[in-house]
Amino acid sequence: xxxxxxxxxxxxxxxxLLVSVVAFIIIQLPPGDFATSYISALSASGATVQQxxxxxxxxxxxxxxxxxxxxxxxxxGIITRGDFGISFSYKLPVSSIIWERVWLTVWISLLCVLIxxxxxxxxxxxxxxxxxSPGDYLFTLLGFIGVSxxxxxVALVVMYIAFKYFSVTITGLFSSEFVNAxxxxxxxxxxxxxxxxxxxxxxxxxxxxxxxxxxxxxxxxLRKPYVVTARAKGLPExxxxxxxxxxxxxxxxxxxxxxxxxxxxxxxxxxxxxxxLPTTGPLLLSSLLSQDMYLAGTIIMLLSALTIIGxxxxxxxxxxxxxRIRLQ
Amino acid sequence: MKTSVxxxxxxxxxxxxxxxxxxxxxxxxxxxxxxxxxxxTAAPTKAPEPTKAPASKYKEAPILxxxxxxxxxxxxxxxxxxxxxxxxxxxxGTYGGNWRxxxxxxxxxxxxxxxGVDNLVTWTPDGKGIVPNLAEKYEVSADGTxxxxxxxxxxxxxxxxxxxxxDIEWWWAEVAQNKDLEPAGFPSIQVKGEFGKFxxxxxxxxxxxxxxxxxxxxxxxxxxxxxxxxxxPAHFAKQYHVNFADKAKLDQMVKDxxxxxxxxxxxxxxxxxxxxxxxxxxxxxxYAWVVDKGYSPNATQLTFSRNPYYWKVDxxxxxxxxxxxxxxxxxxxxxxxxxxxTNGEIDYQARSFNTDPNKPVxxxxxxxxxxxxxxxxKGQSNTxxxxxxxxxxxxxxxxxFQIKDFRIAMSYAINRQEMIDTIFVxxxxxxxxxxxxxxxxxxKQLATQYTEYDVKKANELLDKIGxxxxxxxxxxxxxxxxxxxxxxxxxxxxxxxxxxxxxLAKYWKAVGINAEYxxxxxxxxxxxxxxxxxxxxxxxxxxxxxPLLDVRNFAPVHYESNWAxxxxxxxxxTKENAxxxxxxxxxxxxxxxxxxxxxxxxxxxxxxxxxLQMAADLFPNIGISTPADGYGVAKxxxxxxxxxxxxxxxxxxxxxxxxxxxxxxx
Numbered sequence: 001x002x003x004x005x006x007x008x009x010x011x012x013x014x015x016x017l018l019v020s021v022v023a024f025i026i027i028q029l030p031p032g033d034f035a036t037s038y039i040s041a042l043s044a045s046g047a048t049v050q051q052x053x054x055x056x057x058x059x060x061x062x063x064x065x066x067x068x069x070x071x072x073x074x075x076x077g078i079i080t081r082g083d084f085g086i087s088f089s090y091k092l093p094v095s096s097i098i099w100e101r102v103w104l105t106v107w108i109s110l111l112c113v114l115i116x117x118x119x120x121x122x123x124x125x126x127x128x129x130x131x132x133s134p135g136d137y138l139f140t141l142l143g144f145i146g147v148s149x150x151x152x153x154v155a156l157v158v159m160y161i162a163f164k165y166f167s168v169t170i171t172g173l174f175s176s177e178f179v180n181a182x183x184x185x186x187x188x189x190x191x192x193x194x195x196x197x198x199x200x201x202x203x204x205x206x207x208x209x210x211x212x213x214x215x216x217x218x219x220x221x222l223r224k225p226y227v228v229t230a231r232a233k234g235l236p237e238x239x240x241x242x243x244x245x246x247x248x249x250x251x252x253x254x255x256x257x258x259x260x261x262x263x264x265x266x267x268x269x270x271x272x273x274x275x276x277l278p279t280t281g282p283l284l285l286s287s288l289l290s291q292d293m294y295l296a297g298t299i300i301m302l303l304s305a306l307t308i309i310g311x312x313x314x315x316x317x318x319x320x321x322x323x324r325i326r327l328q
Numbered sequence: 329m330k331t332s333v334x335x336x337x338x339x340x341x342x343x344x345x346x347x348x349x350x351x352x353x354x355x356x357x358x359x360x361x362x363x364x365x366x367x368x369t370a371a372p373t374k375a376p377e378p379t380k381a382p383a384s385k386y387k388e389a390p391i392l393x394x395x396x397x398x399x400x401x402x403x404x405x406x407x408x409x410x411x412x413x414x415x416x417x418x419x420x421g422t423y424g425g426n427w428r429x430x431x432x433x434x435x436x437x438x439x440x441x442x443x444g445v446d447n448l449v450t451w452t453p454d455g456k457g458i459v460p461n462l463a464e465k466y467e468v469s470a471d472g473t474x475x476x477x478x479x480x481x482x483x484x485x486x487x488x489x490x491x492x493x494x495d496i497e498w499w500w501a502e503v504a505q506n507k508d509l510e511p512a513g514f515p516s517i518q519v520k521g522e523f524g525k526f527x528x529x530x531x532x533x534x535x536x537x538x539x540x541x542x543x544x545x546x547x548x549x550x551x552x553x554x555x556x557x558x559x560x561p562a563h564f565a566k567q568y569h570v571n572f573a574d575k576a577k578l579d580q581m582v583k584d585x586x587x588x589x590x591x592x593x594x595x596x597x598x599x600x601x602x603x604x605x606x607x608x609x610x611x612x613x614x615y616a617w618v619v620d621k622g623y624s625p626n627a628t629q630l631t632f633s634r635n636p637y638y639w640k641v642d643x644x645x646x647x648x649x650x651x652x653x654x655x656x657x658x659x660x661x662x663x664x665x666x667x668x669x670t671n672g673e674i675d676y677q678a679r680s681f682n683t684d685p686n687k688p689v690x691x692x693x694x695x696x697x698x699x700x701x702x703x704x705x706k707g708q709s710n711t712x713x714x715x716x717x718x719x720x721x722x723x724x725x726x727x728x729f730q731i732k733d734f735r736i737a738m739s740y741a742i743n744r745q746e747m748i749d750t751i752f753v754x755x756x757x758x759x760x761x762x763x764x765x766x767x768x769x770x771x772k773q774l775a776t777q778y779t780e781y782d783v784k785k786a787n788e789l790l791d792k793i794g795x796x797x798x799x800x801x802x803x804x805x806x807x808x809x810x811x812x813x814x815x816x817x818x819x820x821x822x823x824x825x826x827x828x829x830x831x832l833a834k835y836w837k838a839v840g841i842n843a844e845y846x847x848x849x850x851x852x853x854x855x856x857x858x859x860x861x862x863x864x865x866x867x868x869x870x871x872x873x874x875p876l877l878d879v880r881n882f883a884p885v886h887y888e889s890n891w892a893x894x895x896x897x898x899x900x901x902t903k904e905n906a907x908x909x910x911x912x913x914x915x916x917x918x919x920x921x922x923x924x925x926x927x928x929x930x931x932x933x934x935x936x937x938x939x940l941q942m943a944a945d946l947f948p949n950i951g952i953s954t955p956a957d958g959y960g961v962a963k964x965x966x967x968x969x970x971x972x973x974x975x976x977x978x979x980x981x982x983x984x985x986x987x988x989x990x991x992x993x994x
Contacts, residue, residue, distance in 0.1 A: 030851060087625070176428065286433055
């Protein structure tokens with residue numbers, strides 16, 4: 001087991017390195033660089049720009065050097081000093097910008113996973129046990145709507161309804177008067193009042209899939225002889241279902257943890273933009289648009305790292321949960 | 329978290345002091361910015377002066393009066409300069425209130441335009457003149473080379489330190505000409521590659537002398553560029569400057585901040601060119617409001633509070649500003665701003681969300697949100713400027729684009745009224761890119777020539793220059809070669825560009841010219857035009873109020889004179905894709921230089937108008953229509969907001985409308 005984990009961690013490092021290369025190249029692919037996008041943004045706002053300023057900007061940020069050199073300097077800084085470089089648009093070290101947002105993103109994502117499970121677990125069991133009942137159909141219908149409607153649209157619709165009928169604007173994590181206020185009971189309540197919507201909207205997207213998997217897996221198990229045996233022993237129905245088939249059907253919950261994370265993180269970008277949440281999403285989007293490459297590269301690296309760690313954790317969990325699984 | 333706790337405690341403390349000291353005059357006021365506790369300002373504070381209780385010459389906000397009573401602030405008479413700027417708003421206001429706005433992402437230019445352009449001199453509210461501001465008066469020598477500024481005596485930074493000519497002298501020498509901070513040197517204070525010579529006469533008087541006449545300098549320092557010159561607090565900035573700070577301490581600060589060079593640290597703390605003041609709560613400024621909770625990449629709300637040392641008063645002697653606080657919520661998406669505005673959560677704003685497509689919904693919700701819409705005069709010279717690249721790398725295309733009759737034919741072929749009706753909801757009238765009517769620069773010929781829709785004339789002109797129709801139905805070049813071109817634009821500039829481009833291509837096809845519109849990413853467009861790869865481009869028409877401040881459409885000297893990329897490169901001495909222009913273009917450029925170096929404002933206007941007449945005869949590019957008024961959102965209880973004001977980066981709205989004189993009424 002330990003050897004397996006060690007090998008996986010080594011592989012993780014290689015994967016991360018590859019991700020950094022790909023991320024860097026993709027960020028460099030669009031025409032122009034930070035200097036051009038900076039100047040064009042300035043110009044669109046009506047400011048006059050001198051060409052010398054453009055050149056000076058390029059030299060200052062090393063944008064005039066070959067991509068390989070730029071990449072080498074960046075990755076060397078990370079490995080040797082933990083220095084992720086400077087964000088061009090904020091003129092601040094990348095590391096001073098992102099951590100606060102990364103943690104918030106992680107928290108919101110974990111909360112979403114939890115909510116996703118809380119919703120889909122009981123519904124999945126219900127749908128399997130009461131297959132083809134009106135309740136099963138209702139949840140199936142709702143689940144498919146959840147899958148097919150983009151989550152940002154759901155967010156927009158809910159925001160609109162809140163505005164139209166309750167005259168409330170649900171954006172950000174706090175109401176205006178609480179943003180910079182010290183923590184208090186009222187502030188926590190305010191946070192909860194704002195947090196439920198994005199979390200629920202994000203969670204909805206994942207629930208439908210999990211409900212279907214849970215339902216299908218459980219249906220397979222329910223028909224197996226050991227269930228009949230358990231029932232024959234006279235165990236109460238809830239115990240029959242929860243103790244044996246549900247445990248076996250749990251596997252997808254754990255094994256999907258790895259890919260649920262990146263899904264939530266990327267899915268939350270648009271929702272975060274729409275709802276003005278201070279997560280990494282809007283930062284990543286704006287840094288990509290302005291070609292602020294060290295900032296964008298670092299965020300992509302971190303999100304990839306989180307995903308890879310999540311996958312590893314889910315694999316370990318799976319092995320622990322289901323002894324039939326062998327690690328090789 | 330920590331700072332907000334400190335602030336909370338400071339607030340409690342202030343409250344306690346206020347309650348205990350109700351009414352009794354105290355002996356030792358400390359002249360620092362009151363609300364921010366624990367300022368690590370290096371400079372020693374001025375010796376405290378005892379406050380007596382004589383009848384005050386000026387009046388102040390209740391929250392400041394309380395601080396004065398509590399002994400935390402010198403009296404208003406001591407805080408104001410000897411000769412404060414008196415500005416009479418439409419009505420005398422009352423103090424208090426919180427001005428709420430919403431900022432999109434890192435768009436802090438919005439704050440800059442709201443109260444960060446309190447320069448040495450400033451525009452009159454109608455944008456036609458320049459009046460003293462930080463300087464109580466100024467003189468320009470007859471030859472236009474030397475400028476003398478007389479600062480208001482007793483001006484103070486927001487931390488109570490004196491604001492003097494030494495601050496500007498320091499910026500001029502140590503920031504604008506420092507190779508680390510400004511690799512190319514700060515541009516607007518150089519003439520013919522030479523920095524203006526700065527002479528400090530006394531604490532409140534200084535002279536600037538340029539190598540050549542430079543009347544334009546005055547307009548430059550009234551424009552946003554001028555804020556850089558006069559916003560640098562030397563006593564605060566020195567701790568971050570390599571020539572003044574203790575080396576070990578500076579190195580430590582650079583290291584702690586995660587920077588590589590001292591210049592990066594300096595720019596992060598003081599802003600590029602030592603202007604931006606939106607992040608650091610400790611950085612003193614001279615504006616109407618000062619930072620409470622500053623901008624950082626993770627900030628979701630910024631707050632600003634009144635500057636107790638602000639140096640302007642109303643006609644009744646009340647110290648400005650009227651409004652106590654500004655709160656700016658940071659949002660990522662424009663629709664969130666629209667939502668806020670319609671819900672009445674924005675007190676005044678005319679940025680980011682005030683697009684034409686959003687106007688109906690904002691109009692309809694006026695009653696619900698208890699706000700009104702105010703009109704904005706756009707500073708653009710046109711809605712769309714079409715630039716045919718007369719210096720295209722392609723010899724065939726360039727030859728055609730250089731034929732004036734071709735451009736005239738293209739202009740006649742456009743059904744402007746149809747475009748105005750479909751794209752601009754019937755707002756505005758047909759026009760070429762030109763300074764707007766009512767300005768000192770209006771040129772009827774430039775503005776209105778060839779704007780009628782006349783397909784017959786267009787065809788006649790094309791026939792006349794020998795562009796005959798080929799076998800495929802498209803017109804060829806005069807010497808019989810096939811002719812087609814791409815019109816490039818970007819929706820990222822304005823949503824309507826793609827509609828305009830496609831309609832233009834349709835009109836031109838109708839007269840046999842094979843043109844296609846292509847919408848592309850803004851970065852790609854910039855790269856292509858920098859390489860001189862474009863045939864023809866669309867951009868917004870700039871320079872409608874003062875062509876000299878944005879001359880791109882009238883003379884090929886501007887970074888975005890996309891109708892003559894190679895000539896522009898010749899003028900700016902760019903090595904690649906440069907080409908010497910023909911004599912008539914050189915004469916036009918010469919006129920522009922004359923205008924820049926004119927010795928007086930009148931001489932300048934004259935030179936600009938001569939340049940515009942040359943541009944009118946040359947007819948370098950085509951426009952569609954005059955821009956319709958824009959709009960902003962103002963709450964019904966916000967008073968003194970004009971119903972119509974200029975919006976433009978150079979004239980900086982809403983600052984031009986004096987927001988420090990706005991107030992919340994009943």
